[in-house]
Amino acid sequence: MRRRILLWLISSATALGLVLGMALLLAIAWDDAAKGGCRGTLGTLMVGVDGYVYAKGHYPPATVPTEGLPPEERLSWIVEILPFVEGGGPWLVDRTMAWDEGANRILRRRGKFSDERIFVEGRDRTGWTHCPAHDTVFDVAGHELTSYIGIAGLGLDAAELPLVDPRAGVFGFDRLTPPGAITDGTATTMAAAETTESNGPWKAGGPATVRGLDPSRQPYIGRGRQFGGTHRDGAMVAFADGSVRFIRATIDPKVFEALSTIAGGERLPAGWDR
Template identity: 40%
Template sequence: MPRRYIVVMIVLLVVAGAGGLLVTGVCRVREAAARMMCTSHFKQWALALHNAADTFPVERNEKQVSAFLSGTIPHADLPPEQRLSWFISVLPYMEQDEVLRQINVRHGANDPSNGFLTTYRFPQLVCPASGEYDRSSREWKSTGPLAHYIGVAGVGVDAATLPLGHPKTGVFGYDRRTALPNDIPDGTSNTLLLIETSQNPKHWAFGGPATVRGFVPESAPYLGDGRPFGGWHGNHAVWSSKKSHYCIVAFADGAVHSLTNATAPEVLEALATVAGKEELPANW
């Protein structure tokens, strides 16, 4: 083979490699930016939940203490999935008082008096990595409002209906309120409050599984593409097809972290409960 052809081939290989590195670098920058924005969203909602908890205390041991609001706005005549979600309760703490004034809290999410909810969207509830919302064009891909961030109910299909004190109970229940720190003996820094999901996201204003979910052991492993939680954030490898998935979470103390799909299911189940008394491994 003539030398000039060898040189041309080498140059082409170098250019192709550089192009691949450039594309990978751009992808990484975009994913990092999306994770940062997603983390910011979680911090806003966690802070709003804490402010609401301070505003509406409950009585524990003859004392008034802060308590997270219930997973749905109470309504004895409606099942949880037809009630208004906990997001409605914290709207004032997200500077959304005007939205709250348009909502009839005495009725469910499907009630005609709350018809405007069918089209009202929150960018702060949509993961930037999902592509659902184009910030440059301000256009939406999905046909209706969605919530990629949901409250953690505990462990099991029935986690949101379990009573306080049950070892599988998490922070969010349809009709229960979790006091700080009385009802969280596992510790607020070891208890999940919010988690993101790409799995069948639903309308943010509806109660039930749309906005409150538990970790169901039969569905483990929990994090990553096609899994119950996470699924939006990935770390592209340059010379390998392997990809690590990240899942943004908020803890009951308000801290926001990224967990990876390498996090063991039993660790996530332990973090999902408020009083499971599990022993977490070091450096989980």
Template identity: 40%
Template sequence: MLVVVAALCVLTCVGLLFPAVQKVREAAARMTCQSNFKWWATILHTHADAHYRGPDAPWDDRTTVFLTGTVQNPALPPERRLSWLVEVLPYAEQGRAYNKFDLMRGADDPVNEGAASNRFRNLVCPSSGEYDHNTSRWKSPTPITHYVGVAGIGTDAAELPLKHPRAGVFGYDRRTSLKDGFPDGTSNTLLLIETANEPGHWAFGGRATVRGFEPGTAPYIGPGRPFGGFHNGGPVLVGERLHTCTVAFADTSVRSLTSATAPEVLEALATVGGREDVPPP
């Protein structure tokens, strides 16, 4: 009898300990994810500061790049161009990888195949299981990113002109200046957001690395939704579980939004010049 009681006590303790361990691991993964966002947001600022020459500088001058959704190449559709992540590699301590790219060729060009095959752990959410630290193996057959640039509102968000009220930071053929391009304020504008929804190759432009908030897909955050999907917030006894989504704002601040964040709040935060009042969460 004592043996049975002891066994039950052990099982009970294990049952109580396991959720606690999972909670600690998830908290650690969420902190790492936030650190990744801070890293890339800061790099984007460093890149933009290094290339700023004024809002009237010509497109054909490479030094006029501020924040763009793709490496500019009008001869290619956005989804075949190199991504904004390629553009900022020198500022992410990846100058050697950057130098292997031919910026005038597409991400799918054989010349860029070797450079595009690089994988970066700070582009994937630690909670995703994409990278196994124990085996040093990757789950996906191609190098992906869970972190994408925010394009604004609508299916055509990345294609909108610079001053359109639905335009966000990243667009295929527009550039956003961190100096004077944020009428809504950098602290009220989303820069980067995580997604578990069909993550794409980090070196490719288009939807792989730039996405907008499409009103028909709301609610936006949570498993199976357009954004978030990795951080489940832990078990709850009463009510619905709140899923969290890591984001970086244009002022480089990093926050966690939740599945309870109203769609109209996210849409207000997605634009650089919508001049809308941000509703309370």
């Protein structure tokens, strides 16, 4: 009798181990697939950034310049890259109004015979401004949220810094960043990163789409942190050269800070991205 019980316990433990092992493998496979989808989506966004840089000679400003409006009420840099991602006729964007007013409430582009409303069901959905694995896609007003925010540099005030400040990043409210200003190297300067914290509409300027690193809140990456939160062990990050890489949550905070600036002059250690 005791032998039967022992054999049953061994069989049950083996079966449970197999089930748990399969569950772990499935979770890893799902996360790998989710990372691939996020990498592709963020890559699409960077195609727009690269096209903008090629056409204009500088990276997009953090917000569309609009006299009399604070950054959080202006249109975002993502609106600026729309023509380089979506293509088509001219976009009917009113640069004198807030991101959620008038013609900007539901963006349209001009078709051959009429104004074409490209987004359906009253929602501005692009499909390439949020990670496919991110649960929250729309806010209560129906605005599509973005998972990806432009990197303004180091510090909560980074978006307001002049281009020559060593803490400045790629995106600023009142500065334009030409590729030549990125003396730290475009391959090692962050342009955008994914987040699950305080996600905002992709059309909205300000913290919804551009943020500086807050050095008082470390580590930088992980669930409930400034970046990441969707994928295991790290976050998807786009660099100024258009590349997209998965940065692990264990990265040295000082290295992550160095990646946020365009001309900080920091020297990165070998293997920093492993």
